[in-house]
Amino acid sequence: MSEDDRSVARERVIESMEQSAEVYGLSRSAGRIYGVLYFSEAPLSIPExxxxxxxxxxxxSNVTRTLTRIGLIYRRSSEGGGRRVHYTAEREIWFSLQDVFQQYVHREIQTTLRAIQRAEAQLPDDAGTEAERIEELRETYEDLREIVTLASDFTAAELRDALESYDR
Amino acid sequence: MSEDDRSVARERVIESMEQSAEVYGLSRSAGRIYGVLYFSEAPLSIPExxxxxxxxxxxxSNVTRTLTRIGLIYRRSSEGGGRRVHYTAEREIWFSLQDVFQQYVHREIQTTLRAIQRAEAQLPDDAGTEAERIEELRETYEDLREIVTLASDFTAAELRDALESYDR
DNA sequence: TCGTTCGTTCGGAGTGAGCCGAACAAACAG
DNA sequence: CTGTTTGTTCGGCTCACTCCGAACGAACGA
Known part of the structure; x- marks a missing residue:
């Protein structure tokens, strides 16, 4: 088993991370940078x-900033108090994915709910099909908001367990 | 309460649908078209x-095709056997959102898992940190896959209830 | 049969996002 | 103080995506 095999395997996983990044609304470069940090033994600086x-x-520089902001990687000033900044990957990606989710989905849900509520405030209850359909929307989105909120407190294993053991 | 008020409220919700569409990887036009169909009393043809x-x-034409493909709207040949095609919106958006989820997330998870498994097959168990980290990844992704698979059988209310009543 | 209407397909314009290189500011080594 | 290294910011390039208009094929009515 050679070093080559190792790096080929690593490269394969990193490539899939590039693709995943796109799904989560990030750029391919973000996926690769995260992947390199994920497998790196030591923290890496920007030149590295x-x-x-x-x-x-x-x-x-730009991508590390956004990745840091989302919490997918951590920025640390070098040990020696040096100038160099070092980055490490959050390896418990479950928490990170939850954060990304919060950033994107939860925010979107909130925005939509506000729009729906403002629309409802303007319409009386007997406003016909418009009001009915807006109300349906609101109910679904309230469920959604609650689901996302609750799920953000679960670990992956807990969430899985909650679904597996739920008896309708 | 005027027709104007109604259309203003409707417009507000449709605008938020435009924005939501972007989050779900669709175009703004897709959001608007879906929104118009969502509120429409009758099925609408392309000219309408x-x-x-x-x-x-x-x-x-293009957007309705993709929306039909993901199941957010339905395409029906006109009643009279006419040439005209009519579209209606799937109003239980929960199911639609689940479908989009399946399309995007589940597919992505599967792809990643395959990459991980191929990488693991290539690496012996004692391959050092690479193998360890890849194994961690695999475990998380297996949880994820299971969660998404299970969740796809739940309604929004059930899912909410499962999370609310879960006792750790 | 001819004109009309409907739906799809194709090429092109406009736009935004990702990425790069250059310029710059800050902090160290000598 | 001077040269070097590190990290950020800015303007520009490229590419993909969205949307449009034109052209086309297919089905209907007269």
Missing amino acids: LVEETGYAKSTI | LVEETGYAKSTI
Whole structure:
């Protein structure tokens, strides 16, 4: 088993992370940068990430900022108090994915609910089919909001267990 | 309460649907077209959708095709056996959202799992940190797959109830 | 049969996002 | 103080995506 085999296997997983990133609304570069950090033994600086990924320094800088903001990677000032900044990956990706979810889906749900509520406030209850359909929408979105809120407190294993053991 | 008030309220909700569409990986036009159909009393043909939305005929044609493919709207040949095609919205959006979810997330999870499994098959068990980290990834993704699979059989209310009543 | 209406397909314009390179600011080494 | 290294910011390029209009094929009515 050679070093080559290892890096091929690693590369394969990183490529799938690139693809996953797109699904979660991030760029491919974000997926690769996260992947490199995920497998890295030690924290990496921006020049090292440039070396590893082939992306431009500016790209690394921008992407690491957004990844840090979402909580997928951590930024640490170098141990020696040096200038260099080091990044490590959050390896419990479940929490990170939840955060991304909160950022995207929950925010969207809130926005939609506000729009629905404002529309309902404007319409009397007997306003016909419009009001009925808006009410249906609101009920579904309230369920959705509650689901997302509750799910954010679960670990993956707990969530799985909750669904498996639920008896209708 | 005027017709104007009704249409203003409707417009507000449709605008939020436009925005939601982007979050779910669809175009704004898809959000509007779905919204118009959602509130429409009767099924609408392409020319009528052109009239209602202001989009070009070709846009309507393309977008309705993708919306039909994901199951957010239904295509029906006209009653009279006529040439005209009519579209209606799936109003139980929960099912539609689940479908979109299946299309995007579940597919992505499967792809990632395959990549991980191929990588693991190539690596012996004692391959060091690479193998460990890949194994962690696999476990999380297996949970994820199970969660998505289970959740696809739940209604929104059931899912909400399952989470609310789960006792750790 | 001819004109009309409906729906799809194709090429092109406009737009936004991702990425790059250059320029810059800040902090260190010598 | 000077040169070097690190990280950020800015303008521009490219590519993909959305949407449009035009052209086309197919089905109907007269």
